Amino acid sequence: MGILQLPEQSLNPKPISKREFDDNGDASVVAYNEWLTMHQSALYTFEQMMKIAKKKQIVVFLDYDGTLSPIVNDPEKAFITDKMRSTIHEVAKCFPTAIVTGRARDKAVEFVKLKDLCYAGSHGMHISIPSGFLKSAKPEDQTHIADEQGFINFYAAKKFSYKLKKIKEKLLEKTKGIRGAIVEDNKFCISVHFRCVDDELVDNVKKIVDSVIESYPEFRAGEGKMVMEVRPNIEWNKGHALGYLLNTFGFDAHNDDVLPLYIGDDLTDEDAFKFIKKLGRGFSIVVSSMPKKTDASFSLRDTIEVMDFLTKLTGWRKSSSSD
Numbered sequence: 001m002g003i004l005q006l007p008e009q010s011l012n013p014k015p016i017s018k019r020e021f022d023d024n025g026d027a028s029v030v031a032y033n034e035w036l037t038m039h040q041s042a043l044y045t046f047e048q049m050m051k052i053a054k055k056k057q058i059v060v061f062l063d064y065d066g067t068l069s070p071i072v073n074d075p076e077k078a079f080i081t082d083k084m085r086s087t088i089h090e091v092a093k094c095f096p097t098a099i100v101t102g103r104a105r106d107k108a109v110e111f112v113k114l115k116d117l118c119y120a121g122s123h124g125m126h127i128s129i130p131s132g133f134l135k136s137a138k139p140e141d142q143t144h145i146a147d148e149q150g151f152i153n154f155y156a157a158k159k160f161s162y163k164l165k166k167i168k169e170k171l172l173e174k175t176k177g178i179r180g181a182i183v184e185d186n187k188f189c190i191s192v193h194f195r196c197v198d199d200e201l202v203d204n205v206k207k208i209v210d211s212v213i214e215s216y217p218e219f220r221a222g223e224g225k226m227v228m229e230v231r232p233n234i235e236w237n238k239g240h241a242l243g244y245l246l247n248t249f250g251f252d253a254h255n256d257d258v259l260p261l262y263i264g265d266d267l268t269d270e271d272a273f274k275f276i277k278k279l280g281r282g283f284s285i286v287v288s289s290m291p292k293k294t295d296a297s298f299s300l301r302d303t304i305e306v307m308d309f310l311t312k313l314t315g316w317r318k319s320s321s322s323d
């Protein structure tokens with residue numbers, strides 16, 4: 001079965017008015033509405049999507065920043081609402097569910113505060129699975145370690161910890177004179193934020209990051225939303241994390257009955273969208289209120305729409321299991 005493609009006449013994207021868009025962003029209404037026809041609203045095409053999902057196993061993957069919590073200036077204050085938390089809780093009761101984020105896994109747990117789901121932190125380089133979720137016991141080895149909170153932890157990039165610490169020290173030192181720059185330790189990657197840096201100094205921040213990693217060829221830097229992310233230069237990203245988690249949940253990714261559903265808003269989420277595209281099955285949903293280049297098939301405008309979609313999803317699951 002291929003990725004859901006709806007015939008054009010069945011599309012029912014929610015167009016937005018000029019007023020609404022002018023208040024909100026800088027792209028034109030026409031461009032956004034055109035973009036919506038290629039990345040249809042997952043809310044407005046929900047029924048069609050779920051026709052495909054009937055009697056199949058949906059596995060839910062949720063990015064954190066910009067997907068569950070709105071983007072804010074201070075990364076330490078990117079909280080989710082209680083309503084979003086209880087929505088995620090309901091989702092996790094209905095489907096195997098994982099939070100897949102660039103944040104450190106511990107930070108994601110601290111924000112989400114839910115136990116019965118998986119967390120893939122540091123862009124999937126640290127995956128935590130409640131031990132009860134494992135179909136068969138995973139032997140403890142160098143990359144699978146049990147912790148006191150009842151999670152089994154998989155580490156894809158442990159050997160880079162020492163050098164990351166050094167990189168972080170250098171970044172802190174070199175950015176300390178730039179007002180608004182924040183260096184965030186995400187355990188297996190480091191974010192250097194410039195959202196609150198004066199426009200004319202943003203390039204300086206980027207140059208600092210580039211100059212620091214120049215002496216560390218095993219690392220690379222990518223750009224996210226007003227942030228540079230330094231990470232080990234290894235073949236492991238959010239897409240690999242999806243494959244790993246599906247497998248760990250006991251699902252054969254090649255089984256047509258397994259449908260990964262991923263919602264995310266940032267560049268690193270594109271790796272997960274590509275994974276789903278390559279699989280040829282599942283639902284990839286980008287969160288954006290303006291046109292952007294993406295491999296996702298569907299879209300939602302913002303975190304409010306994400307919550308509405310997840311609520312619909314759990315409602316659908318509950319009603320379809322009583323069929």
Ligand SMILES: O=P(O)(O)OC[C@H]1O[C@H](O[C@H]2O[C@H](CO)[C@@H](O)[C@H](O)[C@H]2O)[C@H](O)[C@@H](O)[C@@H]1O
Nearest residue numbers: 064065071072073075078101102191195225227
């Ligand atoms: O994979 P994600 O969960 O989307 O994490 C990506 C980065 O998200 C955070 O930064 C973004 O959100 C901040 C809070 O809203 C915002 O201030 C910042 O400008 C955004 O880039 C997080 O702080 C980063 O470490 C993550 O890499």
